[in-house]
Amino acid sequence: MHYAALASGSKGNCHALSDGSRTLLIDAGISLLQIRQRLGALAWDPGLVRAVALTHEHSDHIGAVGVILRRTDWSILATAATRTAVQRAQGLEIPASRWIEVEAGHPCDWDGWRVLPFALPHDAEDPVAYRVEAGGMAAAVVTDLGHPTALVADHLQELDLLVLEANHDVEMLREGSYPPQLKARILSRVGHLSNAAMAELLTRVLSPRLKQVVLAHLSESNNHPNLARFAAEEALRGAATALHLAHQREPLALPSAAI
Numbered sequence: 001m002h003y004a005a006l007a008s009g010s011k012g013n014c015h016a017l018s019d020g021s022r023t024l025l026i027d028a029g030i031s032l033l034q035i036r037q038r039l040g041a042l043a044w045d046p047g048l049v050r051a052v053a054l055t056h057e058h059s060d061h062i063g064a065v066g067v068i069l070r071r072t073d074w075s076i077l078a079t080a081a082t083r084t085a086v087q088r089a090q091g092l093e094i095p096a097s098r099w100i101e102v103e104a105g106h107p108c109d110w111d112g113w114r115v116l117p118f119a120l121p122h123d124a125e126d127p128v129a130y131r132v133e134a135g136g137m138a139a140a141v142v143t144d145l146g147h148p149t150a151l152v153a154d155h156l157q158e159l160d161l162l163v164l165e166a167n168h169d170v171e172m173l174r175e176g177s178y179p180p181q182l183k184a185r186i187l188s189r190v191g192h193l194s195n196a197a198m199a200e201l202l203t204r205v206l207s208p209r210l211k212q213v214v215l216a217h218l219s220e221s222n223n224h225p226n227l228a229r230f231a232a233e234e235a236l237r238g239a240a241t242a243l244h245l246a247h248q249r250e251p252l253a254l255p256s257a258a259i
Contacts, residue, residue, distance in 0.1 A: 009248035081126035167192035
């Protein structure tokens with residue numbers, strides 16, 4: 001299994017998993033053109049994309065859905081509530097012929113892969129993260145959660161690759177320029193994961209099997225890559241786990257050999 005972060009941050013999110021014959025995107029918060037260009041920049045074939053798994057309906061995760069429906073034949077994996085919320089937010093219809101319904105806590109088979117959505121604490125209709133297992137490898141993409149629940153930790157055991165939110169440094173956010181209401185939302189238990197909470201969760205899911213961790217959804221205003229990296233390195237101290245940071249504007253790829 002290969003992994004790529006095509007974009008990660010408040011301006012758009014899109015992750016990709018591929019086995020060389022099919023590619024699954026997780027979220028599509030950047031344009032279809034950018035998705036294709038960034039896949040190409042990584043020497044990934046955009047023609048291998050078969051589907052997009054949506055985590056929730058916020059605009060930085062679904063921005064390209066309308067164009068994808070018009071210009072591709074990709075399937076859309078989403079819970080029923082997320083499908084409804086996306087349709088309402090984008091003013092479009094996801095046809096039944098293009099929709100693969102998923103349900104939190106219930107694994108499904110997608111083109112021979114085991115895809116397990118699981119619930120997250122976030123201020124959306126039915127937010128989920130995804131654990132994907134294929135070719136003997138297990139990966140999870142987990143962003144947009146306010147706090148690390150026991151359920152989340154349970155689903156992150158025995159992974160080869162973990163993509164995990166490190167959205168903000170609490171002090172930077174509190175002292176920053178965001179309005180009080182927005183600060184309260186981000187800091188809430190259905191907001192976004194801080195560096196400290198990310199590190200706490202890492203310590204709960206660390207295992208000898210975990211070879212790669214990618215920190216994602218870093219705030220450009222309320223975090224600094226060095227702060228997020230330091231928090232994660234403390235949690236991973238002594239472990240044979242490589243650490244990477246996903247970016248908003250530059251794609252990042254990890255080959256299967258690294259995972």
